[in-house]
Amino acid sequence: MTRFSTKLVHSDDPLNRVPDVVSPINVATTFRYPTDPNELHAVADLPDGRYPEDQLIYSRLAHPNGEKVEAIFDSILGQPSVIYSSGLAAFYALITKFNPKRVAIGPCYHGCKKILDIHTRNFGLVQLSYSEEDLDKLQAGDLIHIETPVNPLGTSKDIKWFAEKAHSKGALLSVDSTFAPVPLQDPFLFGADIVLHSATKYFGGHSDLLAGVLAVKSGEEIKKDLIDDRMYLGTNIGNFEAYLLLRSLRSYDLRILKQSSSAEKVVKFLDSNKDRFKVLQKITHSSLQQEPFVKEQLPNGFGAVFSIFVDSKETAKYLPSKLKYFHHATSLGGVESLIEWRAVTDPYADKSLLRVSIGTEDPQDLIEDLEQALLSFN
Ligand SMILES: Cc1ncc(COP(=O)(O)O)c(C=O)c1O
Known part of the structure; x- marks a missing residue:
């Protein structure tokens, strides 16, 4: 079994492309296609209309250090993970992919509330509180979103309690764990379906990059969808930020x-x-x-x-x-x-x-x- 600190340093080793011990800063936005014409395919002919995961095409889709960062998050968060250009981009991706009609939300980072306000304005999303009466209104496909510990108080909410409430209605529970990332807290152990982090904070750790990450329980297929969405929302992490985050994760x-x-x-x-x-x-x-x-x-x-x-x-x-x-x-x-x-x-x-x-x-x-x-x- 590989342990936590080793995962931070080695989970991305299989993705090394050069002998450098430190992954180089990679600024390319576009990557040459295979030189052998037999390896070229029309995207419409590919299964699911997707390029093979190991083929780099365009950096809005994927780039080398972004993929390395994702390999580390897959490993330390323990579930398929997708990296974004900020914590709010990750929250936006969550709402876009799962498209709940109702979201129960309480005190949390004000930016997440503002994103829900945009969806309420544009699409009529219903926002509910955590009161028993409101939670009773949740239906299948809806979402409870909690932040624990909560911004700005730093106090904790009971993840298990919210997971049971959500699941009893066929809804999902997302947990913003930014204030206590692993190894302090693993919301999946307490029933979370989706875990979100602003990686700008502890994972970045040096106040010099913006990034976010979403991890989805048993989300191998969902990860592919999230990456498709991310490509068209234009919310992939930047090349340089991915380099900085990779550096930061080593000592996280x-x-x-x-x-x-x-x-x-x-x-x-x-x-x-x-x-x-x-x-x-x-x-x-x-x-x-x-x-x-x-x-x-x-x-x-x-x-x-x-x-x-x-x-x-x-x-x-x-x-x-x-x-x-x-x-x-x-x-x-x-x-x-x-x-x-x-x-x-x-x-x-x-x-x-x-x-x-x-x-x-x-x-x-x-x-x-x-x-x-x-x-x-x-
Ligand atoms: C708990 C929490 N979630 C999400 C965010 C948004 O993250 P970002 O600033 O990386 O977009 C923040 C930012 O402060 C936060 O504190």
């Missing part, structure tokens, strides 16, 4: 495990010192949840994003400027710690909320930095 497990353990330490410090900070009202993170399902879903560590609520919108606006080691910026999952007054980008965010993403710095430095910033308001 070292980053995620450190970020996870550092975040737990920082949250623990803030929670146990809450009374010392006049402006600190509340901290939200899976590590502070008491429900037994949380630890079961996150057996190898919690996500590295949490939120703090402070006493006012003004404090939330000023606090980031007091910090030395946290950039005040959106996004998460990179090696550098970030803090965000979430109201800047999220129209649904509470205005006293600051979202914190823990990077790979020494956690003690991060604790001391947050401590001095919070104490400055006493």
Whole structure:
């Protein structure tokens, strides 16, 4: 059995095209056809109208480093996976392929909601809440979409509960696992049908690329359809981004495990010192949840994003400027710690909320930095 960190370094070995240990940056958009005319076929004559998977044609369909990245995701996510130009492109692909008439959705990354709003506007898609009454309205072919841990709170939802609800209606469950990617959480083990990630975050890990991935349970055939759709939606990952993501995946497990353990330490410090900070009202993170399902879903560590609520919108606006080691910026999952007054980008965010993403710095430095910033308001 090949283990997790080995998969990150070697799952794409069968796709090596050159002796270079590091796959070269490949910028070609188009690839020469076979020189032997006997190997040439009209696409309409091919089974399913599809080219053989190993034949590179045009980079909107596939390119060498994109295929390598996909081989790694197939292996670490454990189900057929398709890579996209962003997390939202992956969510758009999911909605386009499965074409649900009703989607039950709750608090989540606002961009996913905005995509559903486009489908509601254009096609009359019905959006439902997670209330029992609404979930009862789901029919076969519909979708429940959850995000766990959820953006921006970093708290967990019970995947098994939602999977049972969805399946009892013949609907599907999709889980956005961006905030706790494998090996922290594997939603397939708890009944998810589709798993989505913004690979821009932890998998990329260096705040220098946009990417997304969809993995579909037993989805060998669905993967082919998704790749066909992706070709015509024009949402394949770019050549250079695929190179960067491949580089990032090699060291991904070292980053995620450190970020996870550092975040737990920082949250623990803030929670146990809450009374010392006049402006600190509340901290939200899976590590502070008491429900037994949380630890079961996150057996190898919690996500590295949490939120703090402070006493006012003004404090939330000023606090980031007091910090030395946290950039005040959106996004998460990179090696550098970030803090965000979430109201800047999220129209649904509470205005006293600051979202914190823990990077790979020494956690003690991060604790001391947050401590001095919070104490400055006493
Ligand atoms: C939970 C979650 N899902 C999806 C996305 C969208 O990903 P991307 O920015 O790669 O399109 C984000 C972005 O922040 C996110 O936080």
